[in-house]
Amino acid sequence: MARIALGLSYSGQGYAGWQSQPSGNTVQDRLEQALARFAAGPISTVCAGRTDAGVHGLMQVVHFDTALRREAFSWVRGTNTFLPADIAVQWAQPVPKAFHARASATARRYAYILLESPVRPSVDAGRCGWVFRPLDGDAMRAAASALLGEHDFSSFRASGCQARTPVKTMTRITITRRGAYWRFEFEANAFLHHMIRNIMGCLVAVGQGQQPPAWMHDVLAARSRDAAAPTFAPDGLYFLGPVYDPAWGLPSRCAAYDWLP
Structure with a gap:
């Protein structure tokens, strides 16, 4: 099993927050549905920080474990193929099993x-x-x-x-x-x-x-x-996203940062 970290941005206007709910209308639900379609199997994600309904994310970071082997750019393009227009994976990167999107954030x-x-x-x-x-x-x-x-x-x-x-x-x-x-x-x-x-x-x-x-x-x-x-x-x-030790080698910004005033 490999551990993959993703950075994604989203507009929170149309969603009931980050965390999965029975309605299925959350950012986590949409992301996991897209990942499952790309990976042809269920994938569960852990995020760096939950956001409420109407709150936006410029650099949400998640991690998940998978047996599927793909290049980093394939995780980005493949997952985005199945995501709605207001959610987009910005980057993907394999990380050590010791990395945890929430617990590793300082x-x-x-x-x-x-x-x-x-x-x-x-x-x-x-x-x-x-x-x-x-x-x-x-x-x-x-x-x-x-x-x-x-x-x-x-x-x-x-x-x-x-x-x-x-x-x-x-x-x-x-x-x-x-x-x-x-x-x-x-x-x-x-x-x-x-x-x-x-x-x-x-x-x-x-x-x-x-x-x-x-x-x-x-x-x-x-x-x-x-x-x-x-x-x-x-x-x-x-x-805006979590802060990690630079040793993890993860991006700290994405293009969406430059959109804000």
Whole structure:
């Protein structure tokens, strides 16, 4: 048996998230169906990070074991033949049995793309969040600095979160703007269910002047979901991918990265 790692990108608009469900309308379901058709047999995948309904993936990484021997480019082209247009394998690579798409990741990265405009999105509907009130970037950066380091992120945790602990380490948050679009990037060792969308709700509240930057300290310290702002829309959230030790030799980017503002 060989272990293969795949990197894939997808638009999450039409799917009920990553994880397989009885409905069959998830990204994992579509990927495994395509792999099974190409390999002429069932294949089960393990992903680096699950995404919710409506959330996009630029560099989701999965691994699977198979007895089928094919060149890396064959896994890419063959699987893509059976995938819908909004999901595409970007690369494939054989990896040692010690590699695990989830457990081998040292960190995970997300981006949230937010449109600031009096008018709602049109051609980019479903691919970006939206606010119609102006945002203060310096205020949001000051608030975000409170989240850096190791903290109990219970205030940003969904009620159905299955993580064993709410304690995570946030290593980087950057907030930039290009034209009408804001780009928020987050990197941490791991994330809780809805954690980024709940953080975004708080950052937007600060950016619009509804709360002062210091309020983020209070929300974090409360360790209660009731202390934070409502969960923000999934539309603008992108899983940028996991971070692995370079020794694994896996790509860290794909062409889709250059599409985002």
